[in-house]
Amino acid sequence: MGDTRPxxxxxxxDTALQKVRAAEDGWNGCNPEKVALAYSPDSRWRNRSEFFTGRPAIIAFLTRKWADEREYRLIKELWAFTDNRIAVRFAYEFHDAGGSWFRAYGNENWEFDKHGLMRARHASINDLPITPGERKFQWDRSSPRPADHPGLSDLGL
Known part of the structure; x- marks a missing residue:
């Protein structure tokens, strides 16, 4: 396998923090094909109540997700790490086709292979309806979250 993802x-x-920020930046780009490259070809996922394996399934899932979750903005925060595993908590905001806003809260457990590709991702997520005035993630979607934008803990989330 020639793919590596430092x-x-x-x-x-420090490297766990780098991995978390890289994942956040990738997901905020909302490009399913590009995001899928961070996962091993046989990566196993649990996302809410969905279970699937492999990059084609990841691309299909993310394509559907970002078609439904508009104006998507995500913040991830390192929770814990070991040799090849990282746990994060996250929150993201989006609106649906009807214009209703939501903030989703969740936790992810990640396991990486020796090439730095994620071979397992387990995500538990809950959605909370919010008003447009309650939004906290309002940076320009054409770029990653600015370095000076508060993280989850700073926002009280």
């Missing part, structure tokens, strides 16, 4: 395990606090 930083590679075993993770330190």
């Amino acid at each position: 930083p590679l395990p075993p993770f330190t606090r």
